[in-house]
Amino acid sequence: xxxxxxxxxxxxxxxxxxxxxxxxxxxxMTVFALLVLVVxxxxxxxxxxxxxxxxxxxxxxxxxxAGILGLERSFAQEREEECLLGxxxxxxxxxxxxxxxxxxxxxxxxxxxxxxxxxxVVFFNAPVGGWLLGLVGVAALGTxxxxxxxxxxxxxxxxxxxxxxxxPIVLLPLIVPVLIAAVEATAxxxxxxxxxxxxxxxxLGGWLRLLTAFAIVYLVLGLLLFGRAxxx
Amino acid sequence: MSRxxxxxxxxxxxxxxxxxxxxxxxxxxxxxxxxxxxxxxRIFYFHxxxxxxxxxxxFLVFAGSVGTLVGGRRGWDILALSAAEVGVLFCTIVLVTGxxxxxxxxxxxxxWDARLTSTLMLWLTYVxxxxxRHYAADARRRATLAAVVGILGFxxxxxxxxxxxxxxxQHPQPVIMGGKGSGLAPDMALTFLVCLVAVTxxxxxxxxxxxxxxxxxxxxxxxxxxxxxxxxxxx
Amino acid sequence: MKSGxxxxxxxxxxxxxxxxxxxLSLGLRQRRAETLLREVRDRLVRLAxxxxx
Numbered sequence: 001x002x003x004x005x006x007x008x009x010x011x012x013x014x015x016x017x018x019x020x021x022x023x024x025x026x027x028x029m030t031v032f033a034l035l036v037l038v039v040x041x042x043x044x045x046x047x048x049x050x051x052x053x054x055x056x057x058x059x060x061x062x063x064x065x066a067g068i069l070g071l072e073r074s075f076a077q078e079r080e081e082e083c084l085l086g087x088x089x090x091x092x093x094x095x096x097x098x099x100x101x102x103x104x105x106x107x108x109x110x111x112x113x114x115x116x117x118x119x120x121v122v123f124f125n126a127p128v129g130g131w132l133l134g135l136v137g138v139a140a141l142g143t144x145x146x147x148x149x150x151x152x153x154x155x156x157x158x159x160x161x162x163x164x165x166x167x168p169i170v171l172l173p174l175i176v177p178v179l180i181a182a183v184e185a186t187a188x189x190x191x192x193x194x195x196x197x198x199x200x201x202x203x204l205g206g207w208l209r210l211l212t213a214f215a216i217v218y219l220v221l222g223l224l225l226f227g228r229a230x231x232x
Numbered sequence: 233m234s235r236x237x238x239x240x241x242x243x244x245x246x247x248x249x250x251x252x253x254x255x256x257x258x259x260x261x262x263x264x265x266x267x268x269x270x271x272x273x274r275i276f277y278f279h280x281x282x283x284x285x286x287x288x289x290x291f292l293v294f295a296g297s298v299g300t301l302v303g304g305r306r307g308w309d310i311l312a313l314s315a316a317e318v319g320v321l322f323c324t325i326v327l328v329t330g331x332x333x334x335x336x337x338x339x340x341x342x343x344w345d346a347r348l349t350s351t352l353m354l355w356l357t358y359v360x361x362x363x364x365r366h367y368a369a370d371a372r373r374r375a376t377l378a379a380v381v382g383i384l385g386f387x388x389x390x391x392x393x394x395x396x397x398x399x400x401x402q403h404p405q406p407v408i409m410g411g412k413g414s415g416l417a418p419d420m421a422l423t424f425l426v427c428l429v430a431v432t433x434x435x436x437x438x439x440x441x442x443x444x445x446x447x448x449x450x451x452x453x454x455x456x457x458x459x460x461x462x463x464x465x466x467x
Numbered sequence: 468m469k470s471g472x473x474x475x476x477x478x479x480x481x482x483x484x485x486x487x488x489x490x491l492s493l494g495l496r497q498r499r500a501e502t503l504l505r506e507v508r509d510r511l512v513r514l515a516x517x518x519x520x
Contacts, residue, residue, distance in 0.1 A: 152384065156377045160367040170364055170381055173356040174388045177395035184402060203402070210395055217391070221384060228301055229380045231373065260479075272471040275478040321489050325482055332478040336471050438489065445497055452503040459507050462514055 004096050011092070011100025015074070019108060025073035029112040033066035037116070037123055052194075055124045056186035060179055062116065063139070064146070067109045068168050071150040074105050075158040094227030098151060102222065105147040113139045131193030134204075135186060141211040142182035148218035149174050155229045177214050181207040233307075234447040241440040248433040255423075255430035263423040275333040277423055281431035282322045282329070283351065289319030289435065290358060290386060297382030300375050306450065309375040312382055314442035316361050318435055323355045338406070345407045346397040353392050357385045 001009075019025055040058040044050050117135070121128060150171055157167035185207040259277035266273035296312025299305070330348065331341040342348065361381050368374035416424060 149384070152380065156364070156380055159369055159373055159377055160364060161369050162367045166360075166364060166367055170360040173353050173360060173392075174384060176353055177388075177391045180395045180399045184399060206398065210391075210398070214391060217387070218384075221387065225301075225380050225383065228376055231376075270471040272474050274475055278479075278482060317489075321485060325485055328481050328485075329478045332474050332481070336474045434486075438486075438493075441493055445493055445500070448497065448504075449500045452500045452507070455507040456503055459510050459514070463510065466514060466517070 004093055004099075007093055007096035008099035008103070011097055012103045015101060015104035016107065019073070019104070025070050026108050026111055029066040029070045029108065030115050032069055033062040033112060033116045034119060036062035036065055037119065041123060051124055052190070055120075055126065056183045056190060058124075059116075059120050059186060060142075060183050063109075063113055063143075063182075064172075064175070064179060065168075066112060066116075067143070067146055067150065068171065070109050070112065071105060071147070071154040071171075072158075072164060072167065073108070074101050074151060074154050094230070095223040097230075098222050098226035102147055102151045102219070105151055106143055109143050109147060110140060113143065126190065127193050127195075129193050131189045134189045134192075138182055138185045138189065138208070138211070141208065141215060142178050145178045145211060145215035145218055146175055148215060148222050149178075152218075152222045152226055152229055155226065159231075177210060181210040181214070185211070234444045234451065237440060237444050237447070241437065241444055244433060244437040244440050248430070248437040251426070251430035251433050255427040258423040258426050262419075264417060264419050266420075269337045272333055272336045275329050277427040278431060279326060279329045279333060280424070281428040282325045284428065285431050285435040286319045286322040286326060286354070288432070289315040289322065289439070290354065290389075292439075293319065293358070293361070293382050294386035297379035297386075300379040301383070306375075309379070310443055310446045312375075312378060313365060314439055314446060316358050316365075316382075317442055318439045320355065320358050320362060321438070322431075322435060323351065323358065326351055327355055340406065343405045343407070344400075345405050346393070346400045347407075349396050349400075350393045353396070354389065357388070361385060 037058060040054070040061065041051075044054055044058075114136070117132070117139075120126065121132070150167075153171045153174070154167055157163050157170055160166045185204055188202070188204050188207070255277070259274050263274065263277070265271055292315035293312045296308045296310075296315060299308030300312060330351075334343075335341050361378060364381055365374055365378050368377055
C-alpha cells in the first residue's frame with residue numbers, strides 16, 4: 001500500500017480508536033436523529049397520506065442534522081488535546097489526513113443511519129423489502145459526499161469564534177444537492193417498495209449519478225484544500 | 233493603494249450617477265407600459281440587472297479566493313471580501329424586489345421554482361461566507377479560511393443549480409418572472425440595456441469604494457500597531 | 468393599475484433603502500478608520516515632541 005494510503009489508514013484508525021473509547025459521537029448522533037424523527041412526526045398531521053409523502057424528507061433531515069453534530073467530533077477532540085498542532089508539525093500528507101478523517105466521519109455517520117433505518121421503518125410503517133437495500137446504497141453515497149464537504153468545513157468552522165453555530169450555516173447551503181438527490185431517490189425507492197409504480201424506480205439513475213458526482217467533486221476539493229484549511 | 237484607486241472610483245461613481253439617472257428616467261417614464269402586468273413590470277428593469285451584478289460579484293469572490301490561496305497577497309483577499317458584500321447587497325435586492333413584483337403580477341409572493349430557489353441558495357452561501365469572515369478567530373487565518381469557503385461555494389453553484397432544476401422538473405411549480413425569452417419590445421429592450429449598464433456601473437462604483445475602504449483600514453491598523461510599538465519602546 | 472403603482476414604489480423604495488444603508492455603513496466605517504489615522508498621527512507627534520526634550 002502506498003505511503004499516502006497507509007497514512008490515511010493510520011489517521012482513520014486513530015479516530016476510530018478514540019471514538020471507541022466511549023462511542024460518544026455515535027450515541028449523540030443516533031439519539032439526536034431519533035429525536036428529529038419524533039419532532040417531525042409531531043410537526044405534521046397524523047394522517048396517513050401526509051406521512052408517506054414527507055417520510056423521505058424527514059429521514060434525510062434527521063440524517064443531515066445529526067450528521068452535523070458528528071462532524072464536530074472530528075475536530076473537537078484535536079482542539080481539546082492540542083493534537084492538531086502535533087499533526088501539523090508531523091510530515092503527514094495533508095491529503096492523507098483529510099482522507100483518514102473523512103473515512104472515520106463516514107463510518108460513524110453511516111453507522112448512525114443503519115441504526116436509524118429500522119426506527120424509520122417502524123415510525124412510518126414502511127414496507128420491508130428489497131428497496132431498503134437500495135436505500136442503504138443511497139445513504140452511503142449521500143453520506144460520502146456530505147462527509148467530504150463536512151470534513152473540510154468542520155476544519156474551517158473550527159477556527160471561528162462561534163464554531164458550533166457556524167458549521168451548519170456554512171455547510172447546509174453547499175450540501176443542498178445531496179439533500180435534494182437523496183430525498184428524491186429515497187422517495188422513488190419507497191414508492192417502488194410500496195409497489196405504487198410497478199416496482200421500478202424510474203429516474204433513480206439520475207439522482208444516483210448526481211450523488212456520486214457530488215461525492216467525487218468534494219473528495220477531490222477536500223484533498224486539494226484541506227491543507228490550507230487547517231493552516232498551511 | 234487607497235489613493236491610487238481614488239480616481240478610478242471617482243470615475244466609476246460619476247458614470248454610475250449619470251447612467252442610473254438615465255436608467256430611472258427610461259425605466260419609470262419612457263418605457264412603454266406592459267400590457268398584462270401594467271406598471272409593476274418596471275421592477276424588472278432593475279431586478280434582472282441586479283441578479284447579473286450579484287453573480288458577477290460572486291465570480292469575483294471566487295477569483296479573489298483563488299488568488300489568495302495561490303499568491304497570498306492581501307489585494308486578492310480584499311477583492312474577495314468586497315465583492316462578497318456588494319454581491320450579497322444586490323442579491324438581497326433581487327430576492328426582495330422579486331416577490332414584490334410577483335405578488336401583483338402572478339398572485340403569489342414566492343414559488344420554489346428553479347431560478348428563485350437557486351438565487352436564494354446563492355444568497356445563503358455568501359451570507360455564510362460573510363459570517364465566517366466576521367467570526368474568524370484569528371485575523372491572519374481569516375483570509376485563507378474565507379478563501380476555502382469562497383472556492384467551495386462558487387464551484388458548488390452549478391451543482392446546486394442543476395440539482396434544483398432537476399428537482400423542479402420532477403415536481404413542477406408555477407414559474408414566475410418568465411425569462412428573457414418572453415420577448416421584449418424594442419423600446420423595452422433598450423431600456424433594459426441601459427439599466428443593465430447602469431446597475432453594473434453602480435456595482436463597480438460600490439465595489440471600488442469598499443476596496444478603498446479596506447486598504448484604508450489596513451493602513452490605519454498598521455499605523456496604530458507600529459505607533460503602539462514605538463510608545464512601548466519609549467516607556 | 469393603481470395597486471400596481473404601490474408595489475412599484477415599494478420595490479424602488481426598497482432598492483434605495485438598501486443602497487443607502489450600505490453607503491451609510493461604508494461611510495461610518497470610513498470615518499472610524501480616518502479617526503484612527505488621525506489619532507495615530509497625534510500620538511506620533513507627541514512621541515516626536517517628547518524625543519526632542
